[in-house]
Amino acid sequence: MTNRYLSIEQVDMTFHTKGGASNVLKGIDLSVARGEYISIIGHSGCGKSTLLNIIAGLTESTSGAVILDGKEVNAPGPDRSVVFQNHSLLPWLTVYENVALAVNKTCARTKSKAERHAWILKNLEMVGMSHALDKRPAEISGGMKQRVGIARALAMEPKVLLLDEPFGALDALTRAHLQEEVMRIQDELGNTVIMITHDVDEAVLLSDRIVMLTNGPSARIGEVLDIDLPRPRNRITLADDPAYNRYRQEVLRFLYEKQRKVERLAERRDNPQPTKARA
Numbered sequence: 001m002t003n004r005y006l007s008i009e010q011v012d013m014t015f016h017t018k019g020g021a022s023n024v025l026k027g028i029d030l031s032v033a034r035g036e037y038i039s040i041i042g043h044s045g046c047g048k049s050t051l052l053n054i055i056a057g058l059t060e061s062t063s064g065a066v067i068l069d070g071k072e073v074n075a076p077g078p079d080r081s082v083v084f085q086n087h088s089l090l091p092w093l094t095v096y097e098n099v100a101l102a103v104n105k106t107c108a109r110t111k112s113k114a115e116r117h118a119w120i121l122k123n124l125e126m127v128g129m130s131h132a133l134d135k136r137p138a139e140i141s142g143g144m145k146q147r148v149g150i151a152r153a154l155a156m157e158p159k160v161l162l163l164d165e166p167f168g169a170l171d172a173l174t175r176a177h178l179q180e181e182v183m184r185i186q187d188e189l190g191n192t193v194i195m196i197t198h199d200v201d202e203a204v205l206l207s208d209r210i211v212m213l214t215n216g217p218s219a220r221i222g223e224v225l226d227i228d229l230p231r232p233r234n235r236i237t238l239a240d241d242p243a244y245n246r247y248r249q250e251v252l253r254f255l256y257e258k259q260r261k262v263e264r265l266a267e268r269r270d271n272p273q274p275t276k277a278r279a
């Protein structure tokens with residue numbers, strides 16, 4: 001296992017808008033090993049999606065570089081597939097066809113037609129969607145759409161799977177089921193995953209490391225927490241596990257501290273101290 005399968009090197013991001021320049025990310029440095037599951041957590045608006053989009057090649061960083069398996073990332077590519085919170089399936093295609101579109105595009109040279117067909121079925125089976133191959137997105141639930149999105153992403157055999165709050169729009173039970181599925185698939189395939197989440201329990205349950213971003217502007221990596229819990233992990237057993245609860249507390253402490261800092265700054269801004277009268 002190399003420790004630098006994916007490296008994010010001194011990445012800065014400044015957006016130039018009508019209102020002026022806003023520096024969102026500052027000096028982001030992170031090395032990810034092959035097969036590692038990383039979660040990125042931080043307050044709303046700190047720049048998590050911006051960072052994920054830079055890794056995906058959808059946004060160009062102002063400076064710094066992203067290197068994946070020895071090659072610099074400059075544009076989107078099939079070696080990085082993204083699953084967004086709001087399933088991005090094509091509504092006029094069936095479940096099967098949505099996955100087929102991606103597979104036919106990425107595997108046309110490496111797999112025969114029959115192999116591609118089997119591969120599409122295998123990936124849909126992996127996420128428990130074999131029963132709905134001919135359904136269109138409007139005919140299936142939000143959780144099912146997300147399953148198809150994950151199957152489509154996995155079927156492209158990316159070097160890195162990028163998940164942007166993949167379970168964010170789902171109810172608690174569906175979310176828990178999908179987390180279990182992703183853990184099982186991760187155990188089976190050993191993908192390299194970077195996932196954005198707002199959910200502390202989800203981050204601890206799924207990750208090998210949690211990367212915590214400070215609040216923007218100019219968000220940095222504040223802390224990185226190694227989650228040294230054996231796999232396979234079981235959420236019920238872990239609920240009483242002292243180590244699991246310690247990790248949870250660590251992340252919550254980080255988030256609360258950052259929140260308190262923002263509140264103190266806002267208070268100072270709204271109630272400026274009167275300047276002392278000169279003697």
Ligand SMILES: Nc1ncnc2c1ncn2[C@@H]1O[C@H](COP(=O)(O)OP(=O)(O)OP(=O)(O)O)[C@@H](O)[C@H]1O
Nearest residue numbers: 015016017024042043044045046047048049050051
């Ligand atoms: N294309 C853009 N142009 C200008 N500003 C942008 C652009 N994309 C993002 N931003 C700004 O960058 C900041 C970070 O946004 P981003 O979506 O990365 O945050 P986030 O941490 O993912 O937020 P959330 O948790 O709410 O999804 C925000 O202030 C946002 O308005």
